[in-house]
Amino acid sequence: MRRAIRATSAALAALVVSSPLAARERSAFVDGRRLAAAARERFPGPRPVINVAVQDATTLAPVGEGEPGLAFDGDDSSAWRGEAGAREWTLGLPFRRPVRVGWVRLLLGDDAARGVPAEYRVEVQGPVDGVCQDWALWTVPPHARHHDRDGNEFAYGPADLHAQRQVLFTDVDACALRLVMHAASSGPPVVREVRVYEGAAPIPLGQAAVGDGRYATAWRGAGAGPWTLSVTLRERAWIDRLRLVLGADSVTVPRVGEPGRTLSAKAMPLGYRVETRGDDGAWVPLPEADPPTMRGRAVTDELPVRRRLVRFAPRPVRELRVVIPRATGEDGRPSGSATPVVRELAVYAADDRRPVLPEPLFVSVNANPALAAAEAKGGEAAASGQFARDVHHRLRRIVLGFSSDTRWPADAAIPADAGAGRFLEVVDGDDPSLDGELLAAQSPPPLLFLSGSLDWEFDRRTARSRLRTGHVRWNVTADASSQDRGMGQLEDVVRRRLAPMVGFCGGAQILALLEAGGDLDGVIFRNDNSLVRAVIERTGVFERAWWSDPPESDASRPTFVFDAHDPLFRFSSEGPARTTTRAWPSSHGDAVRHSAIARLPLRELAYTELCAPWVRDDGPEPTFARGRDRCVHLPQAFRALGGPFPVVGFQFHPEQRDLRRVAPQDPDVARGDALQLMANVVDGVVVAWLASLAR
Numbered sequence: 001m002r003r004a005i006r007a008t009s010a011a012l013a014a015l016v017v018s019s020p021l022a023a024r025e026r027s028a029f030v031d032g033r034r035l036a037a038a039a040r041e042r043f044p045g046p047r048p049v050i051n052v053a054v055q056d057a058t059t060l061a062p063v064g065e066g067e068p069g070l071a072f073d074g075d076d077s078s079a080w081r082g083e084a085g086a087r088e089w090t091l092g093l094p095f096r097r098p099v100r101v102g103w104v105r106l107l108l109g110d111d112a113a114r115g116v117p118a119e120y121r122v123e124v125q126g127p128v129d130g131v132c133q134d135w136a137l138w139t140v141p142p143h144a145r146h147h148d149r150d151g152n153e154f155a156y157g158p159a160d161l162h163a164q165r166q167v168l169f170t171d172v173d174a175c176a177l178r179l180v181m182h183a184a185s186s187g188p189p190v191v192r193e194v195r196v197y198e199g200a201a202p203i204p205l206g207q208a209a210v211g212d213g214r215y216a217t218a219w220r221g222a223g224a225g226p227w228t229l230s231v232t233l234r235e236r237a238w239i240d241r242l243r244l245v246l247g248a249d250s251v252t253v254p255r256v257g258e259p260g261r262t263l264s265a266k267a268m269p270l271g272y273r274v275e276t277r278g279d280d281g282a283w284v285p286l287p288e289a290d291p292p293t294m295r296g297r298a299v300t301d302e303l304p305v306r307r308r309l310v311r312f313a314p315r316p317v318r319e320l321r322v323v324i325p326r327a328t329g330e331d332g333r334p335s336g337s338a339t340p341v342v343r344e345l346a347v348y349a350a351d352d353r354r355p356v357l358p359e360p361l362f363v364s365v366n367a368n369p370a371l372a373a374a375e376a377k378g379g380e381a382a383a384s385g386q387f388a389r390d391v392h393h394r395l396r397r398i399v400l401g402f403s404s405d406t407r408w409p410a411d412a413a414i415p416a417d418a419g420a421g422r423f424l425e426v427v428d429g430d431d432p433s434l435d436g437e438l439l440a441a442q443s444p445p446p447l448l449f450l451s452g453s454l455d456w457e458f459d460r461r462t463a464r465s466r467l468r469t470g471h472v473r474w475n476v477t478a479d480a481s482s483q484d485r486g487m488g489q490l491e492d493v494v495r496r497r498l499a500p501m502v503g504f505c506g507g508a509q510i511l512a513l514l515e516a517g518g519d520l521d522g523v524i525f526r527n528d529n530s531l532v533r534a535v536i537e538r539t540g541v542f543e544r545a546w547w548s549d550p551p552e553s554d555a556s557r558p559t560f561v562f563d564a565h566d567p568l569f570r571f572s573s574e575g576p577a578r579t580t581t582r583a584w585p586s587s588h589g590d591a592v593r594h595s596a597i598a599r600l601p602l603r604e605l606a607y608t609e610l611c612a613p614w615v616r617d618d619g620p621e622p623t624f625a626r627g628r629d630r631c632v633h634l635p636q637a638f639r640a641l642g643g644p645f646p647v648v649g650f651q652f653h654p655e656q657r658d659l660r661r662v663a664p665q666d667p668d669v670a671r672g673d674a675l676q677l678m679a680n681v682v683d684g685v686v687v688a689w690l691a692s693l694a695r
Contacts (some may be wrong), residue, residue, distance in 0.1 A: 002226055004176070010029045010336050010475075014112065014555070017465075018343055019351075026103040026369050035621060036256075037538060040133040040282045046694060046695055047200075047352075047353050047354055047355040047357055047694060047695060048353075048564035048694050049197055049357075049633065049690045049691070049693060049694045050197065050198060051074065051195045051196060051197055052095070052099055052196050052197070052198050052555050053074075053093060053194055053195055053196045053664055054072065054073065054074040055200060057096070057581055058095055058096055058097065058099065058198075059072070059093055059094065059095055060093075060094040060096060060098065061094075061097065062091070063090075063091070063092040063093070063094065063178070064080065064089075064090060064091040064092060065082070065083050065089075065162075066080060066081060066082075066083065067080060068080055068091055068092070068373050068644070071191040071192065071193060071194050072093055072193075072194055073193075074195075075081075075193070076192055076193055076418060076573065077192075077573070078108055078192070078550070079110075079115075079190050079191065079192040079573070080190070080191045080192075081115075081188060081189075081190050082188035082189045082190070083185070083188060083345075084187065084188050084267045085188075086188065087182075088180065088181065089179075089180075089181040089188065090178055090179070090180050090181075090183055090217055091178060091179045091181075091191055091194075092176055092177065092178030093176065093177050093178070093194065093196070094125075094175065094176040094177075095132065095174065095175050095176060095177075096132075097132065097175075098126075098127040098130065098131075098173045098174065098175055098634070099134060099173070099174050099175075099196070099198050100171070100172070100174075100198055100199050100200065100201045100354065100389075100482065101124065101136050101141075101170055101171070101172055101173075101174045101177060101196055101197075101198065101199075102169075102170070102171060102197050102198060102199025102327050102357030103167065103168070103169055103170075103197045103199070103357050104122065104167065104168040104170065104177075104194065104195065104196055104197070104685060105165070105166075105167050105193070105194075105195040105197075106165070106166045106167065106168070106191070106193070106194055106195075107164060107165055107190065107191075107192040107193040108162075108164050108166065108189070109162070109164050109184070109185065109189075109190045109192075109573070110190055110192055110572065110573050110574045110575075111409065111571060111572040111574070111669050111672075112161040112164065112185075112571070112669055112671075112672030112673075112675065112676050113160065113185050113186055113668065113669040113672065114185060114186045114187065114190070114669075115184055115185065115186070115187060115188070115189055115190030116162035116163070116164055116185050116189070116190070116447075117146075117162075117179075117181040117182075117183065117184045117189040117191075118147075118148050118149045118162055118183045118184060118185055118590065119146065119148065119149060119181070119182040119183045119412065120145075120146055120160075120179055120180060120181040120182060120221055121140050121144055121145045121146065121149050121179075121180050122140070122141065122144040122168055122170075122178075122179060122244060122400070123138045123139065123140050123144070123177070123178050123179075123180060124138070124139060124140075124141060124172055124173075124174035124175075124176065124177050124178075125137070125138050125139075125174060125176040125177075125178075126139065126172070126173055126174060126175065127173055127174075127175050132175035132176075133175070137618075138177065138178070141170045141172045142170070143168075143170075143400060143404050144170060144216060144260065144400060144401070145400075145403025146166070146400050146436045148163075148397055152411065153658075154408060155393055155410040155411060156393050156396070156397065156658065157393070157394075157397065157657075157658045157674075157675055158658060158671050158672060158675075159671075160185055161185065161669070161671055161672035162185055162397070162672070162675075162678060163397055163672075163675050163676060163678070163679035164186075164192075164573065164676060165398070165490065165676075165679040165680060165682070165683040166398055166399070166400060167398070167399055167400065167438055167682065167683065167686055168399075168400040168401070169357075169359045169360065169399070169400075169401070171199065171213050171359075172636045173201065173355070175363040177194075177196060178561060179191065179194070180580075183268070188272070192573060195689060198358060199354055199355060199356060199357030199400070200241070200348045200352045200354040200355060200356045200357075201348075201352065202243070202347060202348055203233055203234075203237055203239065203345035203346075203347050203348065203349060203353075203511070204233070204234055205231040205232070205233065205345070205346075205347070206231055206232040206233075206234075208443075209390050210229070210231070210342055210344055210345040210346075211231065211345070211346070213344065213346070215245065215343055215344070215359075215404075215418075215419060215422045216250070216344040216417075216418040216419055216633055217343070217418075218341050218342060218344075218418075219341070219342045219343075219345075220267070220339055220340070220341050220342075221324060221327070221340045221341075222339065223339075223341040225324065225326055225327065225339075225340075226323060226324060226325040226326075227323075227324045227339070227340060228321055228322070228323050228324070229321060229322045229324070229342055229345065230319065230320070230321040231319070231320050231321070231345060232319050232371075233317060233318055233319070233347070234317070235322075236278060236279055236316055236318040236319075237316070237317060237349050238313065238314045238315065238316050238317075238349065238350040238351065239276075239311065239315065239347045239348060239349060239350055239351035240311065240312055240313065240314040240315075241309065241311055241312075241347065241348040241350075241351075241356055241357060242274065242289060242308075242309075242310040242320075242345070242346070242347050242350070243287070243308065243310075243342040243344060243345070243347075243348075243358060244289070244307070244308045244310070244322075244342070244344065244345055245268055245306060245308075245311050245342070245344035245345075246265070246268060246269050246305075246306050246307075246308070246340075246341070246342055246343065247265035247267055247268035247269070247304070247306045247328075247340075247341055247343075247421075248265070248266040248267040248268075248330075248341045248343075248420075248421075249265065249266050249334040249407060249416075249420045250263065250264070250265045250266075250304065250306060250383065250407075250421050250425040250426070251264055251265060251331065251598060252264065252332070252380075252381065252426060252427065252428065252431075253331065253332045253333055253407070254380075255370075257369070259370035259371055259373070259374040259380065259437070260370030260373075260374075260380065260409050260428060260430060260431065260485065261380055261381065261384070261428050261431065262428075262432075262433060262494040263304050263412055263425075263427045263431055263433045263434065263438075264304050264332030264333070265304045265306055265328060265330060265332060265427075266328065266329070266331075266332060266341075266568060267327055267328060267329070267330070267338060267339060267340055267341035268304055268306070268327060268332070268340065269291075269322070269324040269327055269340040269341075269342065270291070270302060270324070270325070270326045270328065270334060270340075271291065271302070271324070271325045271326055272291060272322055272323060272324045272325070272340075272653075272682060273285060273286075273322070273323050274286040274289035274290075274310075274320065274321070274322050274323075275320070275321050275323065276315060276317040276319070276320050277313075277317070277318055277319040277320075277321075278316045278317060278318050279316075279318055283321070284315070286310070286312060286315075286441045288311070288312040288511075289308075289310045289312075290655065291305075292305050292308075292437060292438075292441035293437075294433065294435065295437065295438055299563075301433075303437060303438050303441060304332075304431055305438065305441040305442055306421070306425075307358065307359075307361055307442050307443075308441060308442065308443070308444075309358055309443035311355055312351035317347065317563040320345075320347060322342065322345070324340045326338075327339060327340035327341075327554050329460075340548070343645070344450075350381055355693045355694055355695065356443075356693065357690075357693060358443065358444075359380055359422075359423070360444055360446065360447065360689055361423065361424075361425060361442060361446035361447070362391065362395060362423055362424050362425075362427070362446060362447050362449065363424070363425050363446045363447065363448050363449065364384070364387050364390075364391045364408070364424060364425070364426050364449050364451065365381060365387075365427055365428070365429050365434070365448050365449060365450045365451060365507070366380070366384040366387055366426070366427070366428045366429055366451055367429040367450040367451045367452075367453070367503070367506060367510055367553060368383065368428075368429065368451065368453060368454045368456065368474075368506075369430060369456055369462060369472055369474040369485065369486075369508045370428065370430055370485060371456075371462070371464065371472045371474075372455065372456040372472040372474070373428070375454075375470055375472075376454055380428070383454065384428065385426070386547060387426075387449075387451035387452075388407075388408035388424060388426045389408050389409070390410075390451075390655045390656055391408075391424065391449050391655055392405070392408045392409055392410055392424055394412035394654075394655055394674075394675065394678045395423070395424075395682070396410075397675060397679075398675075398678060398679045398682050399423065399682065401422075401423075402423050402424075404419040404422055404423075404690070405419055405420065405421065405423040405424050406419050406420050407420040407421050408426065419617045425446070426450070426451050429450065429487045429490075429510075430480045430485045430487060430545070431480060431485060432479075432480040432481040432489065434480065434487075434489065435480075435489045435490070435493075436489075436490075436492055436498055436499075437499060439493060439499040440498065442692060443692075443693070444689040444692050445498065445499035445500070445594070445645070445692075446499065446500075446603065447499075447500045447501075447502070447682075447685050448499060448500070448501045448502070449502050449503075449504070449507070449655065450501065450502065450504065450506075450507025450508070450510060450511065451505040451506070451507055452502060452504045452505035452506050452653060452656075453505060453506025453509075455471065455472075456471065456472040456473065456530065457472070457473045457474070457535060458473070458474065458476060458509075458513075458520055458524055458590070459473035459474060459475060459520075460475055460484065460520065460534075461473070461475050462474050462475045462478065462483075462484040464483055464560070465487040465535065466598065468535050473533055474486065476488075476513060477491070477511055477513055477514065477517070477518035477520075483674050487510060488518070490514055491514045491517065491518075491631065492513040492526070494511055494515055494640070494647060495514070495515060495643055496643060497642065497643020497645045497646075497647055497655075498643075498644070498645065499645055499649070500645040500646050500685040500688060500689075501646075501647045501648075502513070502647075502648050502650070502681055503648070503649040503650065503656070504650050504652070504653050504655055504656075505586075505587075505588050505650070505651055505652065505653055506588075506590075507649070508592065508637075508638070508649025508650055508651055509524055509590060509591070509592055509649075509651075510593045510599070510649060511649045512524075512596060512597070512602070512638070512649060513603065515600050515601070515640065515647075516596060516600055519596075520532065521620070522593070522596055523592060523593060523596040524590055524591070524592060524593065525590070525591060525593050525619065525620050525621060526541065526589060526590055526591075527541050527543055527588070527589055527590070527591060527610055527632070527634065527684055528541050528612070528614050528615055528616055528619070529543065529615050529616040529617075529619030529620065529621055529623060529630075529632045530616055530619050530620075531620060532590060536679070540612075540614070541589045541614070542587055542588060542589050543558055543586055543587070543588060543591075543608065543610055543634065544586060544587045545557040545558055545582065545584070545585060545587075545659065546585055546586075546587055547656070547658065547659050547660055548584055548658040551610055551661060554661055554664060555639075557582040557659075557663045558581055558586060558608040558610070559580050559581075559608060559609075559665075560577060560580060560581050560582065560584055560606050560607075560608055560636055560652070561580050561607055562579060562580070562581070562605060562606035562636075562637065563579075563605045563606065564577035564578065564579045565577075566605050566639070566679060567680060567683075567684055568605060568637070568639070568648065568680045568681060568684065569606070569677070569680070570680060571669075571672075571673060571676050571677075573667075578667075578670075580665075580667050581666060581670050581673045582663035582664075582665065582670070583658075583659055583662065583666055583670040583673040583674065584652040584653070584654060584659075584673060584674055584677075585652060585653040585654075585656045585657065585658075585674070586636075586651065586652040586653065587649060587653070588652075591634045591635065591637050591650070591651055592638070592651065593620065593621055593635075594607070594621060594633045594634075594635050595620075595621060597635050601641040601642060602638045602639065602640055602641065603638060603639045603641055603647075604635050604637070604638050605636075605637040605638060605639055606635075606636040606637035607633055607634060607635050607636050608634045608636055609626075609631050609634070610631065610632055610633070610634050611627075611629040611630070611631035611634060612627045612629055612630070613628065613629055613630070615629065615632050616630070617629065617630050617631040617634050619632075619662055621633065634651065635651065636650065636651040637649065637650050637651065637652075644688060644691070644692060645684060645685070645688045645692070646681075646684050646688055648681065653674075654673075654675075654677045654678050655674075655678065657673070658671060658672075658674055658675070658676075668673065
């Protein structure tokens with residue numbers, strides 16, 4: 001704390017000495033001691049993230065039938081229950097003062113099939129001239145309506161099952177908040193917990209196009225560059241944070257002379273600089289806001305970071321401008337005829353003790369070598385798009401408003417509009433720009449979903465296979481900028497838990513390999529208990545339970561045994577917890593070794609036991625007998641230990657389509673296990689994000 005104050009004081013002292021404003025304000029800051037005292041008083045240290053729903057000093061008595069306080073008591077085990085037979089249910093929480101509602105976490109229902117509202121909206125009662133009034137109108141913030149009864153079960157999953165954990169990212173002033181529910185699964189709605197996190201309010205700006213907080217509205221430069229976006233504050237203020245949302249949408253650009261695609265953005269400002277001006281008329285540069293670049297690597301281009309939260313030493317500002325000399329075109333390449341887009345520009349007062357709670361980003365990573373992705377139907381872009389659509393169709397049921405992102409919808413008939421790229425971006429795993437610098441330049445760092453694998457094999461070098469035409473072998477732990485074009489540039493990100501990461505099947509194996517520093521034989525093995533060497537020719541080696549399988553295969557699905565005490569596998573809020581499921585899609589021939597998880601800073605959370613006559617007894621992992629078969633232990637889920645952000649791997653595919661039928665020994669509610677697991681993942685990441693933003 002003292003170090004933070006000293007750093008702030010030193011930066012403020014340098015500003016006062018060097019700025020032309022110093023002549024008028026030097027009398028207020030006679031010496032270093034008074035300067036430090038002023039900094040402590042005016043600009044406090046850490047900004048805690050607080051659930052104001054449990055603060056008696058902030059809230060009034062909850063409103064609703066029954067016991068509405070049970071939904072706002074901070075206790076997941078208690079619950080408010082709607083009255084049976086009603087056509088609509090309302091549950092509200094009034095505030096004693098205007099609250100800047102940033103993020104809202106919801107825990108609903110008893111399980112996926114009981115009590116989760118299938119259709120509801122979040123409403124707020126805003127202040128009138130900055131004051132709370134009982135008669136103020138109720139309004140619905142953007143994207144705060146949730147309708148989870150889509151009939152296309154193939155694309156979106158069972159319409160009668162819903163995610164218990166959901167989240168709303170909004171940014172509105174409210175004197176009261178309420179849920180209005182119209183339908184629920186199997187009876188009246190159940191609301192276990194509503195957590196409301198207060199964020200900092202941006203200072204009002206004169207430029208409406210970038211000051212309204214709406215992603216769909218934007219400022220676009222006119223004519224030929226350079227362009228200048230200028231904003232004026234209503235009055236001079238000390239600010240220490242700047243939020244920028246840049247470009248029209250993210251895209252990937254084909255590389256020249258080789259397979260693969262590079263992350264870029266449409267109408268992205270390039271080489272921009274930010275300057276501020278106080279009352280003295282002099283423009284002062286803000287170097288912290290300079291475009292982030294890849295430093296110390298072969299690629300030195302600017303990183304296409306569309307969402308930035310820039311922190312800097314407090315400075316007095318009356319006006320702010322962004323000067324943009326050039327931009328990318330609609331294809332993501334720099335172009336002399338292009339014009340830039342700025343979707344949002346917001347500044348925050350240094351004495352606002354609330355943290356900025358920006359809308360976070362989700363990234364679908366095509367975790368496959370470019371050589372293999374190029375051979376996929378439709379090429380690399382189509383493969384990346386399919387992985388992104390899988391993520392989109394899950395998250396639209398968990399994150400309110402996710403459907404407004406029209407770049408990668410599961411329903412291909414939905415045309416892209418101004419909401420494209422709001423939540424979800426796509427990047428190739430072997431793109432050198434996918435590095436710690438790209439992730440650190442965003443606040444909070446995006447949640448990365450590493451896709452499953454196409455048809456390729458792990459190896460110590462990247463090349464086309466000699467064993468089968470069109471087949472590829474990949475040195476996945478090589479750096480993306482090297483000749484082998486792997487994903488090794490993420491090793492430090494994984495080991496230090498610098499960003500939330502979730503791997504599915506091959507993506508999980510890649511996470512384990514990066515954690516182990518590339519020890520291929522020590523980490524990965526075949527389902528038949530052999531080392532990864534030859535091409536898999538026998539499909540029988542695969543452990544499989546897929547949504548397209550015939551009914552007669554239901555009884556042979558693998559049984560997943562999981563740790564019901566881990567938050568990832570909380571599938572019910574009442575009654576005894578299940579410890580097994582057969583409802584997760586799975587199809588893989590390679591797996592992470594149990595012995596590797598035991599020696600790495602990883603914790604195994606789920607497993608299956610694969611028994612077959614072709615499982616080898618002389619392989620790298622121990623086996624045991626079951627009847628005439630040999631059995632091998634296959635880890636199915638793991639969690640990385642330590643660090644600021646969760647890193648988890650699933651050997652199966654909860655992001656894929658749901659299995660169409662329930663398997664023997666599974667209850668009907670198990671059909672929602674994949675959706676529930678994804679919701680639990682997102683909720684855990686939201687908790688980590690909130691902790692990271694408390695500064």
